[in-house]
Amino acid sequence: MKQKLTRQFYSQPTLEVAHALLGKYLVRQIGQQKLIGQIIETEAYLGHQDKASHAFGKRTARNEIMFGSAGFWYVYLIYGIFSCLNVVTQKKGFPSAVLIRALEPIEGIGVMKRLRRKSDLGDLTSGPGKLCQALKIDRTLNRTKAFGRDCSLWIQGRKEPNDFKIGTSKRIGVGCAGPYWARRQWGCFIRDNQCVSKR
DNA sequence: TATTGGATCGCC
């Protein structure tokens, strides 16, 4: 249960992965230090027809990893400042990924506060750019593995059974994709949690 | 080679 999720897990349909990741632990290992956050909010990006996805239309150097096999990290720089973390899903050739949008800080909170230069728990990891800053995630992790022995960033289950309610929403910040794709309810989150990203 | 705009955030 507290094992790293496997590549088989990430190979499932993207919407199932997006939901199943809620409540699980994202773990960043830096030397002996572990930074851990519980996943609170995710979004699915689904196939080359999804106009909101970086993999829409054509295959390029940046989105190439989304066309690969499941269980690899896709980390990109947004607005020249922040990183965003995704994990690739489904099968090779079908470009899809889940964006990790928010965490609840669990372990290594002091380090997260320093990296973020913020002290409010509700502001440490409550957004895709914030959580990357708090867990020291940047493009050096792009295209690396989320499974197996040699990773410094992975997701694992918890012992406790899930006791939360799940909500769904539109994906955030994808209005340019046009109404059809922007309206898909492909975001999901844990209800009544202080750390969901704001809108 | 040049231009444009983005799956965000924090301050005004």
Place this chain on the structure above:
DNA sequence: GCGATCCAATAG
């Protein structure tokens, strides 16, 4: 509401 600040994507 708006600017920051880099780089991928696209146009020329």
